[in-house]
Each structure stands twice: as C-alpha cells, then as structure tokens.
Amino acid sequence: MLQKFRWLVWPVVIGLVAGLTLLALRQPAFDSNADAPGYAHAFENAAPAVVNIYTSKIVREEQSPLYDDPILKHFFRRGNPAEREKVERSLGSGVIVSNEGYLLTNNHVIRGADEILVLLQDGRQSIARLIGSDVETDLAVLKIDLPGLRPISIGSTERVRVGDIVLAIGNPYGFGQSMSQGIVSAKGRYGLGLSQYENFIQTDAAINPGNSGGALVNQRGELLGINTAIYTKSGGSMGIGLAIPADLALRTMGDIIEYGRAVRGWLGLEVKALDQQSNGVVVSAVMPDGPAAHAGLRVGDIIYAINQTAVGDGHAGMNEIAVTRPGDKITLSVGRSGKRGEVQVVAGIRPTPLAN
The missing domain is CATH 2.30.42.10 (PDZ domain)
Incomplete structure (x- = not known):
C-alpha cells in the first residue's frame, strides 16, 4: 500500500472572511468552567503567537501555439487572451518567536508567493517580509513590524517523551485559529521523502490543511514543533501528523537571520x-x-x-x-x-x- 503524505496548505476561497469572523468573537464574561481541568491555560499562553498566513501569487497562463497563426492573430488582435493573468491564493499558519517580529513557518506555505499577509489573533494584520527559507528542512523565516507582539515560549524537545500530551494550534481549512489535543506518538521519524533532513515528532492531534507552519505545544503552551504534514488518504486528519522539532527550527532560523541561509x-x-x-x-x-x-x-x-x-x-x-x-x-x-x-x-x- 502506497503511503501518502500531504502538505497542509489550503487554497483560499472564503478562508480570510471566516478567519476574520472567528477572530472577532469574544469570550463570555462569565466562565462556569474556570476550575475544570483542561488546556485553556496552554491555549491562552500560546495562541497570541500563532498567526494565520494568507499568500497570493500571480500566475501567467502560457500562450497557446494557436496564437502564432497570423490569421488567428488578426481576429484576436484586441485583448490577446494568451496574456491573461490570474491570482492564486492559499493559506497556512505561522508562529511568532521574537519580540522583533520574526516568524517561523514552512517553506511550502510561502513558496513562490508575491504577497504574504499575516493575521494575528487580536485581529491586527501586516504584510510580512520573507527573510529567507531552507528547502532542506522546509522552513521559512518571515518578519512583521507591529508593536506589542507576544512571542511563544520555547519548550525542551529533548525532554519530549512518547505519550506526552501535545496541542496543535493553527488555521485548519481557513476556519480561523483552532486547537486540537493528542499525544506524542513517536519521535525521530525520517525517510518519508518530505525534506532532506527529517527528524519529525509524530502526533495524533488532529492536524488538517491550513495547519502547516502552526505550533505544536505542550501543556504549558511552550513550543515543541512546527506542524508540517499529515499522512492521509482522505485529504484530512487520520491521526498521523508530523512536526519539525523546535530546536531544529530555531537553529535554522538563527542561521537564516544571520547568514541568509542555513549553515551546516x-x-x-x-x-x-x-x-x-x-x-x-x-x-x-x-x-x-x-x-x-x-x-x-x-x-x-x-x-x-x-x-x-x-x-x-x-x-x-x-x-x-x-x-x-x-x-x-x-x-x-x-x-x-x-x-x-x-x-x-x-x-x-x-x-x-x-x-x-
């Protein structure tokens, strides 16, 4: 049986509208479950650092060989349809990791984009600059210039154990910021053909298209990994999600910021x-x-x-x-x-x- 791994980028149709609507919702003033066990504290710590990323790129359609015919050129002289352009849009997620506005996401989320729009949990938005990317780990570094950012706290990936509870935060299907819960199913996954250097954390937390570049966190809301891909036959979550360990992601980010590329x-x-x-x-x-x-x-x-x-x-x-x-x-x-x-x-x- 052939394995099927899928990146988690989602084409945008109504995603931006849905994301803006959901981010505008307010929590109720009275919380009857304040003392109940759960992961609300982790979400409150991590969610302000997880952003929605919307990309757009201009795609130029190739000219048909028919338009080389001089007779057709005569009839279609006005408004050559071969020169039409269209805009492709897609979405993913990202994680703010510094007060200076540096973000981590996946390279495949922003690859080829002409414009990258970042939407924060508090409703603010900013056009992001691409600082650099590394295809060998499928990571990219973006930067936004906004005051009062809340970067995510960093957890220890070395101390992660199989069976630990983890939470995945991102923007699945453009619904807006969402969180799912699961466990660490395995560590050190490799040989999947997703990138040159593979050392993935595997989780059964529900991860779906649009989650690429989002955060995998522990029960304290500390970053453990960057959600990257899923194994799927249906296009949605089947309980096998993969995240790039945070230590590898941060080391790669530091290199890109300092040298413009990953140094190995x-x-x-x-x-x-x-x-x-x-x-x-x-x-x-x-x-x-x-x-x-x-x-x-x-x-x-x-x-x-x-x-x-x-x-x-x-x-x-x-x-x-x-x-x-x-x-x-x-x-x-x-x-x-x-x-x-x-x-x-x-x-x-x-x-x-x-x-x-």
Whole structure:
C-alpha cells in the first residue's frame, strides 16, 4: 500500500472572511468552567503567537501555439487572451518567536508567493517580509513590524517523551485559529521523502490543511514543533501528523537571520546503508580535498557512529552532521579491513549549498 503524505496548505476561497469572523468573537464574561481541568491555560499562553498566513501569487497562463497563426492573430488582435493573468491564493499558519517580529513557518506555505499577509489573533494584520527559507528542512523565516507582539515560549524537545500530551494550534481549512489535543506518538521519524533532513515528532492531534507552519505545544503552551504534514488518504486528519522539532527550527532560523541561509557542517563523502540487520553505512565516494579526504577516509570504509551516536541506516548520522558547524571536530567510529577505530574529521563548508 502506497503511503501518502500531504502538505497542509489550503487554497483560499472564503478562508480570510471566516478567519476574520472567528477572530472577532469574544469570550463570555462569565466562565462556569474556570476550575475544570483542561488546556485553556496552554491555549491562552500560546495562541497570541500563532498567526494565520494568507499568500497570493500571480500566475501567467502560457500562450497557446494557436496564437502564432497570423490569421488567428488578426481576429484576436484586441485583448490577446494568451496574456491573461490570474491570482492564486492559499493559506497556512505561522508562529511568532521574537519580540522583533520574526516568524517561523514552512517553506511550502510561502513558496513562490508575491504577497504574504499575516493575521494575528487580536485581529491586527501586516504584510510580512520573507527573510529567507531552507528547502532542506522546509522552513521559512518571515518578519512583521507591529508593536506589542507576544512571542511563544520555547519548550525542551529533548525532554519530549512518547505519550506526552501535545496541542496543535493553527488555521485548519481557513476556519480561523483552532486547537486540537493528542499525544506524542513517536519521535525521530525520517525517510518519508518530505525534506532532506527529517527528524519529525509524530502526533495524533488532529492536524488538517491550513495547519502547516502552526505550533505544536505542550501543556504549558511552550513550543515543541512546527506542524508540517499529515499522512492521509482522505485529504484530512487520520491521526498521523508530523512536526519539525523546535530546536531544529530555531537553529535554522538563527542561521537564516544571520547568514541568509542555513549553515551546516559538511564531510565531503557519500554513503550507502548496509543491510537491514546491520548498523552502519559504507563510504561510496570521497570528495577530493574535502574534510573526509583530509582525514584519510576511503571508499569501502564503514562508519558505525558519529560523535558516539549510532548512524543506523544513515539518517541519524545525517542529522548528527547537520547540527554541526564548519570547524567543529567530529569523531567517527570507522571500520576498515576488519579493524575498528576512531577518526577525527574537521567539518567543512559545503561548496555549493542547494538553492532555496
């Protein structure tokens, strides 16, 4: 059975109107459930930092070959229909993470947009500037210039456990800001073909189209992840949602703000996984003059661990390298000719980063 993962961007038809209407609703003055158990406190802490994102882009229709015919050109000289333009709109979510107005969202939410409109929980709106994006993690950084912003508090993704209660906040189907509740179903999901670096938090909290870029928070309303995709056969939630861990998202954001792109360590080698019963990867290529070549690595070497973290089938090792910086010393556990030892490699700068 083929798996089907889906981004959570939703085409806008009446979403903006619905979002504005729902955001305008007021809470009742008397709360009869003030002492009842629930997640209202988490929502109150996190919701002001979760925004609705509306994007638009101009799409130019390609000219039909028929319009190259001189006879047709004569009849259709007035108002060439081949030059028509249309505006495509879609929506997603985002999270305010600083008082300066920096927001995190998914790259696929804003990719190709000519205009990005951000709508806050309090009803204010602002045109956002794209600071930069990283296709390898599917993250993007936006900036808005509004006073009195309430950035989200950051939780510890390292302390997240399978079974912990989590809450997903976003703008599903353009209905306006909504929250759903679930648990952490799994950690470290990868190999899904959604992005180059995958280390997703999996949750069964209901996540639907329009939630992309929204917040996954704990019971205190602290950010644990950026909601990104769902597994679905119907187009809606089936209890398998995926979020990018907050620590990875924030590190990527910091790089984009400071350097204009994500900065990651690079070893200059290619690897292939061993058989499923074995832990480790075999070196299939070594780049000339790269860090691995300078450290003496060869084709055929087997790498078992990176900085004492088992590489598994290679994805764990890729993620371990991704969090290093150029100049960092990396310890590889390497096997060669039946012998095993450690090799020190100084991470370099990738010569040609993938274009965003």
